[in-house]
Amino acid sequence: MHFDVFIGIDYSGRGEPFQRTSGIQVVEMNQNGQFKRVSPDEKGRTFSWSRREVFVYLQKRISEPNQRMIIGIDHSFSFPFSYFKDNQLQNWEEFLAHFQHLWNTKEQTVRACKERVDDYRNHTELRLTETYTASAKSAWNFEQKTGTVAYSTHAGLPWIYELRKSCEELLHVWPYDGWNPSSAESVLAEVYPALFYKRFQQFDREFPFDWPRDAQDAYVIAAWLRERDRNGTLTQYFEVNTLTKEEKQLALQYEGWILGVC
Template sequence: MTGPAFDTVVVVDWSAASAPSPARPSADAIWIGVAGEAERVEYFRTRAAAEAALAAVLAAERAAGRRVLVGFDFALGYPAGFAARLTGRAEARAVWAWMAGRIADDAGNRNNRFVVAAEINRAFGGAGPFWGRPAGLELPALPATKAVDYAALGLPERRAVEQVVPRAQPVWKLYTTGSVGSQVLMGLPMVHRLAQGAGVAVWPFDATETERAGVVLAEIYPSLLAARVAAEGGIKDAAQVRLLARSLRRLARAGQIAALMRVPSGLPPDEGWILGAGHEAALRAALEAA
């Protein structure tokens, strides 16, 4: 089976931290794994530093004539219907641009993500869809705990891919253990900026361009390799970006990534999909390959 040939795979473990991560490499921070002619893993204390480093990696790879697949560990789309109601367009790209115009994020990680989430909730009538915030933050339009009736709101709580990967948390949860919603809010503006580059496609939204684009951005879920990562030991974040980048590159170089890039028919065009969802066995087998 053939598929897009990638020379280099980059896997990004993102963070929504509101202050720089510790100087000493730590969990729950930003880690970037690169699998190409060599493998490396880097730790970043701030989003600004990580985005600058990622842009430099992509520029260097493209200058060398290499095709790059970049995976981000946050959703690139929201449940069906959200994009159209927020922006008037049923397109994930419209949400990225909307977020990029409103999310403030300085060099020290200070940001306004909870304020923006509250603004969105007010636009939806004040009853959600986002929830979760620090107890001391007074934002009446953003409930501190889950108190959202998604059926009444007219939005799904989960995307279609989260039915296939039920361990993935809903994108609406912004705070406390397991929340991923804040990473989405803080990651989409970066995706918007990167997607403006020449020769950049975002899978699966730009399906027809994925075969030829010099850089392909995609959503990944490192926990698809949870057991293998746990066996690796050390800082989980570092292990998972290294192993997933290695696995995806081996599949791509062996011409076996096409299966991972198929999405179900009838998938809402604004939701997106997790690269590798339903293909955990292939990802694990690639790690065992010589």
């Protein structure tokens, strides 16, 4: 695949969409393995981002010429198939449009939007890709005390809708835009840093032990993407040929997949 830039983003649904939070961290790494913790401030006075700032940053980076990048974000990009069935949604594109209309988290907090939306019937229901991991949580479980992905998912999905719309032909959202991105596209994928964290913490000589955990999660995302690209196995993770034909269709059309899960 040979990407130029590898970006890891640890995401958060905390607070207002324009409010900076330490739970959102961004790390960039180049082909040579040089990495940096990116600041939204030109003078580098903070490494905490707002969700709005992340959107603007990605929009700008993706639009830069001669810079093909792959971006990993750690929140769910979709819901279980039952949601599509209950709401008569034919595919993920319809789901995104439906969701961003229902949850206006580009302008309001998740908590404020949640008060106007009916509760999910089964708050522990998982997508197929999440059942293939040991510890992934449901995007509907707002009551989870630790490791919840519900707030970040509900805060992040409308921004993915906007990013996909604004970048169009420059961005491939995997796997919904196809299992194999073209060489002309940057790629945005859902990742789960817990899959990589311990391995990089133990064996990566460059591991940033002095960074806070959210920044470390962003680091291992970028590091894993670069490692897989350099050793030629990223294409295998994109194709996910360990899945059956029916499983791949479910992921492609509805539920998506976590990059790195086999």
